[in-house]
Amino acid sequence: MGFLQDDGASRPGKGATTRVAGQAAEDQALAHLLAAGLVLVQRNYRTVGRGGGEIDLILREPDGTLVFVEVRSRAGASHGGAGASIGITKRRRIIFAAQCYLMRWAQPPACRFDAVLIEQGRLQWLRAAFDAG
Template identity: 70%
Template sequence: MRPIQFPRGRSSVPAATTKAAGDAAEERALAHLRERGLVLVARNYRTPGRGGGEIDLVMREADGTLVFVEVRGRASARYGGAAASIGHAKRRRIVFAARHFLTRLAAPPPCRFDVVSLEAGGIEWLKAAFDAG
């Protein structure tokens, strides 16, 4: 049987495997946050149209705070690790999506942006990892 050939410049990992790994990371992050008392409001919230953003998990704290969560998984901490992989452009798209999400609410509650980082060493929940500014 011949090995699968990928076009140059593409990952040697099939997209289905990458998607499955991402879904598994989100499941672990969701379980971790639920164990700590957060309630799921929405999952994989996307803005309509092109060029928008996506929020992996929208959760609610017991005090009513809405938490927009970016889940990042990495096999190793090389190159800064999972949390360091969230650059300015990604943060901007997450904030854009969060603002869009909030327009659907009559009275927006207090909010924050968290990151759940999954690496070989375990899971880390970074509260208020960045702000909307």
Template identity: 65%
Template sequence: MVTTKTLGDDGEERALAHLLRAGLTLVQRNYRVAGGPGRPAGEVDLILRERDGTLVFVEVRQRRSAAHGGAAASITVTKQRRIVRAAQHFLMRAPTPPPCRFDVIAIDGSQLQWLKAAFTA
């Protein structure tokens, strides 16, 4: 049986393979930050590094089709805030934070689109 979780995992694998072929290196997968009172949890699907040292925080979204706006349109401002919060938490470990970027891999059906610098912190 194909579940939403299985589809999501498959999309994430496909996105990672695409980014690795493009020359990025994987730093971490599924980085999670716990929520607190009045603060929802945050997660970054993939954290990779570009050849120039830029740290890339990637949100992967998959939809069966582009109907209803598609995968990219499903990343709301609220979701962006949660990703940024998790990224900030991740960067607290770095003595000097590197340049960073927030990308989106949108998969609509069989179509994969890599949106570099899709949003800012």
């Protein structure tokens, strides 16, 4: 989950392929972010409940900033591409999940929401792709 690719539920036999492709995109994004000096804190953080959300990757910058990362993969740029797939509902769910995650701190660290977009094999890292406001 965490990708706008469907889970295959409506198309028998497609779910496993989609999950494998999504996992590969997430692995590629993580490798890129680790190479850039970020440190992995958690992967695939999920909140409970139907209206909950998932955060694909949670990393920490060298300055201590906590980075919540949404990974989106698309074979092509049709329908606006990977970036356009992070709509308002998805952003709200990510923000909700981040708020739940941050409850563990008495003094939460500085945070931001990034996106890693992969289209046609090309990776683009968008720092501060959206905010909680």
